[in-house]
Amino acid sequence: MNNNLQQQHDRTMVRVQQGLVRRYRQEKRFQRIGLGAIVLGLVFVSFLFISIIANGYTAFQQTYVKLDINFDPELIAPVGETDPEVLSKANYGGLVKKTMREMFPDVSSRREKKVLYGLVSTGASYQLRDMVMQDPALIGTRQSVWVPADDDVDMLIKGHIDLNVPESDRRIKNNQMVWIQSLQAEDRIEKRFNTTFFTAGDSREPELSGIKGAVHGSFFTLMICLLISFPVGVAAAVYLEEFAPKNRWTDIIEVNINNLAAVPSIVFGLLGLAVFINFFGLPRSVPLVGGLVLALMTLPTIIIASRAALKSVPPSIREAALGVGASPMQTITHHVLPLAMPGMLTGTIIGMAQALGETAPLLMIGMVAFIVDIPGGPFDPSAVLPVQIYLWADSPERAFVERTSAAIMVLLAFLISMNLLAVWLRKKFERRW
Amino acid sequence: MEELVNESGVVAKPLNPEAATEVDMQASYEQHGSGTVGEIYVNDPRMTCRNVNVYYGEKQAIFDVNLDIGKNQVISMIGPSGCGKSTFLRCLNRMNDTIDVCRVTGQIKMDDQDIYDDGLDVVPLRASVGMVFQKPNPFPKSIYDNIAYGPRIHGLSDNARHLDEIVESSLTRAGLWEEVKDRMDQPGTGLSGGQQQRLCIARAIAVSPEVILMDEPCSALDPIATAKIEELIDELRENYTIAIVTHSMQQAARVSQRTAYFHLGKLIEVGETDQIFTNPRHKLTEDYITGRFG
Secondary structure (H helix, E strand, O other): OOOHHHHHHHHHHHHHHHHHHHHHHHHHHHHHHHHHHHHHHHHHHHHHHHHHHHHHHHHEEEEEEEEEEEEOOOOOOOOOOOOOOHHHHHHHHHHHHHHHHHOOOOOOOHHHHHHHHOOOEEEEEHHOOOOOOOHHHOOOOOOEEEEEHHHHHHHHOOOOOEEEEEOOHOOHHHHHHHHHHHHHHEEEEEEOOOOHHHHHHHHOOOOOOOOHHHHHHHHHHHHHHHHHHHHHHHHHHHHHHHHHOOOOOHHHHHHHHHHHHHHHHHHHHHHHHHHHHOOOOOOOOHHHHHHHHHHHHHHHHHHOOOHHHHHHOOOOHHHHHHHHOHHHHHHHHHHHHHHHHHHHHHHHHHHHHHHHOHHHHHHHHHOOOOOOOOOOOOOOOOHHHHHHHHHHHHOOOOOHHHHHHHHHHHHHHHHHHHHHHHHHHHHHHHHOO | HHHHHHOOOOOEEEEEHHHOOOEOOOOOOEEOOOOOOOOOOOOEEEEEEEEEEEOOOOOEEEEEEEEEEEEEEEEEEOOOOOHHHHHHHHOOHHHHHHHHHHHEEEEEEOOOOOOOEEEEHHHHHHHEEEEEOOOOOOOOOEEEHHHHHHHHHHHHOOHHHHHHHHHHHHHHHHHOOOHHHOOOOOHHOOOOOOHHHHHHHHHHHOOOOOEEEEOOOOOOOOHHHHHHHHHHHHHHHHEEEEEOOOOOOOHHHOOOOOOEEEEHHHHHHEEEEHHHHHOOOOHHHHHHHHHOOO
C-alpha cells in the first residue's frame, strides 16, 4: 500500500518535471508577445509624432522681406492728416508696389511687374495701414519695414521647393529666383518667429493665416460643453447611483447611457442640426451650438465615469455619516461627493479632451465655414481647432501643409496637457480613505 | 418625536444594573410564543422589540424576535455567522432602510415611540441611537472634524468654543483625548486601528445618543486595542445603553450584563450573561458556547 503511494508520487514528480519546461516556455512566449505589442504601439506613436513635427516645425517661422518704404504723402494723405477715415482708405497697396518698383527698376513689362509685386504678401499693405493709423507722423518719412513674404517665397526659403524641376512646373519662376537672390544678397530676407500664426484667424493667404480664431472657437465651445455636461452628468450620476430605485427602468436607462457612449459622433451632429438649428432656430457655425452638441456627446462619458467614482466611495463612509444622523442628502454632499469628485473630474477632463478633438458633429452644424474674424464670444461664428486642421489639410497651397501639421501640434499639446492634468488629479487624490 | 431627541447630553443617573436585569417573574423560565427561552423582558427597558421579522426580498432573515434592551446596561448578541444578529442590531436605528429589498415588520419601540412609525424621521432617531461599525470608518477628515461633524449637522453647538468643548468631552469619554489632543487637525484615517475605533465611538457619543449600537467593534483590532475598547464599553455603560454584536464569547462574557443568543434568525435564548455562559437552558445555546458549532 505504502509502496504503491510512493510509486504514484514518483510518477507525479516525473510528469511535473517534464511539464515544467513547457510551462516556462509558454510564459516566456506570452511575455514576449505582450512586450512586442507595446513596442509596436510605441513605434507607431513615435512615427506619428516624428512625421507631424518634421512637417510642421517650419510653420513656426515665417520669411520676412525688408522694404524701405517712403510713406509718400501723395499716395496716403497730406502730412498732418489724422482723420482715421482718410488714413484707412489710402492706397497702401500702391505704396508697396512703388517701393518694389524702385528696388527693381529694370522690371518694366506689366506682367513682370505683377510677378514682382507677388513676392511680398498682400498682408504687407494692411501692415503699413496699421502702422500709419497708429502713428500718422510716419507720413512723409522713410522707414525700413519687415513685411511678410508671399507663401511661395516662404516655401522657397524653407527649402520646400525643388529647383531641379522644370520652370513651368515650379511655383517660383527663374526671374523671381533672380530677384530673391538679389534681396538675399542685400540681407533683405530673413526668417523670423511666426507670431501671425498665433495672433491671426484663418485666411486665404497661408502667410496671413493663424489659429487664434480656431483656438478661441474651441475654447468657447468647450466652455459651453463643460457648463452643460458637467452639472447635468454629475446630477444624473448621483441620482442614478444614490437615489434611484434599482428596477427595470433604471436598468434600461443604464443600458441606454452605455449605448449612447458608443453612438458615432456624427449622429450627434445630425441631432444637433435637427434640434438646435432647425427646431430651436439657433444660428449656424456658433460655439454655442457646437458646445451643446459636444455636451450631448460627452454626457455618457461623464455619467459613466462619475458613477464609477461614486461606486468606489466605500459604503462604510456612507454608513458612518448616516449613523450619526446625517440625512441622505447631507451624506452625499458632505462625504460622498467630495470623495468622488477627483474621479468625476478625471472623467470630465477625458470627456473634454475627447470633445476638443471632435470634428464630425461640428461639420454637421456648419462650424466648417471659412471664418476670418476671431470670435469674441459663444455667439460669434467660428471654427474649432480640429475643423481648422481639416480645412487647411484640404487647401492646395504647399504652405498650408506645414500649418496643418503645426495646428495638429497645438491641438496635441492641448490634449496631452489635459490628459496629464487628469492623471495628476487621479494620482493626487487617489484613495484617501 | 420629542422623546427621541436626547436632551443636551445630560444623562440620567445611572441605574443599578442589577435591578435592571431583574426578570419579570411571569416571563422567566418559560418558553415564549416566539420560542425564545429566558427573560426577554426587563423592568426598565430603553427599547422594546416585539414580533420583529426582517425580510430580504423573499428571504426571511429574522423570525419573530421579542427582546427588551434595558437602560444603562450592555446587552450582547452572539451566535454563529449568518444568524441575523447584525441584521437585528441594524433594525434598532433603521440602518436597514438603506437596503432596498429589506423589509421590517413588528414593533420596535424606544421610550414608547415606535421607531418604524410612518411619521418618524430617521434623522433624530439616529441621533439618539448611535452606531459603531465593524471596521473603523472615520471620515477622511481631521480628527476634530470627525467628532464635530455630528454636532454641526444637528446644530448642537452654540458657538465655536462650545463645539470645542463637545469635541474634547467626547474624546475624553472615549479615552482618546490624551492621545490626540496635540494633533486634532491631522486626518482621522492616520490613527491606528484601535484609535480609529475609539474615534468612531467618540463620534457617536458627540451627538449625545441614548443608545449605542456596536456591530463587532473589535473584530478588526488586536488584543490590546480590544481590551481598551472593552474597558471603554464598561465605562460608557454608566451613561449609555449599549447593544453589542460580537463573535467572541469571551468578549460577551466580559462586557455585557445580558446576552442574547441568535440561531438561524431566531432568538433562541436570552438572559443574564453569567447564567447564559454557566447554565444555558437551551440545547442550541449550550452547543454553541461549548464550541460544538459556530
